Amino acid sequence: MSAYPKEPDLSAYMQTVGRNARRASRELARASTAVKNAVLQALADAMARDRVRLLDANREDLEHARAAGLDSALLDRLTLTDAGIDAMADGVRQIAALPDPVGEITDLKMQPSGIQVGRMRVPLGVVGIIYESRPNVTADAAALCLKSGNAVILRGGSEAWRSNQAIAGCLRAALVQSGLPETAAQVIETTDRTAVGHLITMPEWVDVIVPRGGRGLIERIAGEARVPVIKHLDGVCHVYLDGAADPDKAMRIAINAKTQRYGTCNTMETLLVDAAVADRLLPELGRRFEQAGVVLRGCSRACALVPGMEAATEMDWTAEYLAPILAVRVVDGLDAAIDHINSYGSGHTDAIVTQDYSRAQRFVREVDASSVMVNASTRFADGYEYGLGAEIGISTDKFHARGPVGLEGLTSLKWVVLGDGHIRT
């Protein structure tokens, strides 16, 4: 028997998955908040109850992954532990506790014709999630989609196949127990790589794709998809230390934005320093970054102020290092900082440190990024910190959802018109 199942007719299988998801999405759309919350509670309970089966499936995945020579970072992401299962179940329970975004009607206003016009928040329909090795995404993403009234099709990495199928079993049990169709959350059963190609080109069955993974995966999906994609490419985040910055806040925020974690998309990758204060701030910052083990690559003016700083090249201004490396540039004031960010940035998260009210206002308005910050570390750019409760991803696109995407990003608004026999004349 081969390690993973293949479908003899993949296209027909994916069409069936899509059609079933579309049908289930109608029931999800009209499900009450109580029913949706009951599904999530049942899912959390089922995962806790089926703990041994989940750990066994995961152990098998890990054995195959080790035999295939996968690296330790990937093995780490793939591993489910007892505590990890508890965290996964807790995460699902937290999503159950969030307010239901669906059904709210806003701005219902009387128009001159006599009709009332408003907007109702509704699910998108069917969400496709494509992700790599972390099996906890299966529970987490399914919970966010179901809570927002969407059916979901999940496609995880083949290395996590057994773990994901075990979680899929919990999902099906929870749905059936709550009286919803078990096709409301489907985990693709084949590991055939071309399944992804089908999933992203079925606009009749799938309303949006959310890819979660490395840049290669996301670029491929964005390039080939025939349905909208909520995506996140680079996180080239900037902190600009303005001439009117409080020196203590400047130091604290610059150090935190870089060193609190190196591998996250909201970590600072380029530090911009106003020429007016560079000689006062940069030497001390250079020492602190050196102590923290961060390699600095600077423009010529920055290098003149920090002994041992490497010379940056043009490529450093667009680099997402995800490592203890930082690009540093001295700029001539706010306009030059905004120009640099809008030219080289990735539209993720950018911060200014300043005590000057007008400059803070201009930075907030003029920097073109999904998150703009004043006197705060870029590391705050995250669904939990923003009060969304959980996020399905971070979008660096401007369309539909921007920045951390929570339940609301998985919904849309439809127009509601209430009349009393009104006709147009």
Add this chain to the structure above:
Amino acid sequence: MSAYPKEPDLSAYMQTVGRNARRASRELARASTAVKNAVLQALADAMARDRVRLLDANREDLEHARAAGLDSALLDRLTLTDAGIDAMADGVRQIAALPDPVGEITDLKMQPSGIQVGRMRVPLGVVGIIYESRPNVTADAAALCLKSGNAVILRGGSEAWRSNQAIAGCLRAALVQSGLPETAAQVIETTDRTAVGHLITMPEWVDVIVPRGGRGLIERIAGEARVPVIKHLDGVCHVYLDGAADPDKAMRIAINAKTQRYGTCNTMETLLVDAAVADRLLPELGRRFEQAGVVLRGCSRACALVPGMEAATEMDWTAEYLAPILAVRVVDGLDAAIDHINSYGSGHTDAIVTQDYSRAQRFVREVDASSVMVNASTRFADGYEYGLGAEIGISTDKFHARGPVGLEGLTSLKWVVLGDGHIRT
């Protein structure tokens, strides 16, 4: 001399147009409401002042179009009159009078970490408009984009080339007069058809495409675009006459939704009638539609009630006739009506006529369309009737903007984080 200019290097030309638009979009994004309104007033004034030049250019377009044998409907759409120029200028002044959507910060809330998090409404950046023969779209779409703080690239039909270039002259004059870059609103100067292919595949310079025209144009653009598209495909709109409908309202709305205008996307194309009242409503409706010259194509149950009704085929349930033809189906109550609409509809606009509160609620919630209506004619689905003031188009997609798209649909929300030296721990 050839009739229209061709670019020797189209790709380089389009790249230049795109780059200039991106640069101009930065200035538009920070322009004050007063400056944006001044541009629109100046545009309206310039069109009124240059009336003779506009009419001359349009006359030349019409001569070429007649010589090329274009049909009368197209000639009609192409024609600018004195009154048409006044209407165009008035439309632009009305857009100037609308509230500026940009800059508003909403939901600024304190988070447990101490940071304040909110969202600011910002322009999308650069909007590409692709349209066919109506030259008034040039002024109208440019005004909506500029008011919402976006740069715009306009690509009209070649048959309206001289008219559009004349309006482009007014646009440039208005921008320069107001101190904004004249590249904030560019009308493509070549009629080379491949320019569209470039425009829709430059995500680095263009943030969204709005196609306005026939289905062929929109399908081609949706299929080939590498940037988001705000689009409208079919308008297969339904009216469902429920068993609990008030008979007078039912008659009035059904007749109005079909006969007020035949060629518009919000015209009813299928009438659904609850079996419980079909025998009371359909014979009389049949007579009235016959008087109005509407051909009816019905299911077998409908045909049994209306003498002379043609038999409908499966294709009639998905037809957008845009003509005095109406499909009619008798259904067994609300569930069957919702099923029919969600299966055969195009997600544009659907209405229920009922006095039953619970059924109205279910219809509003469960019908998957950009506009759902209770006791009102589908003909109301329109930006002006909804109080948007003007619309750039109607979207039948669920993503980003749905239904009539006004200024807000040309904007996005970015996250704003205000701290006071806050770092993440």
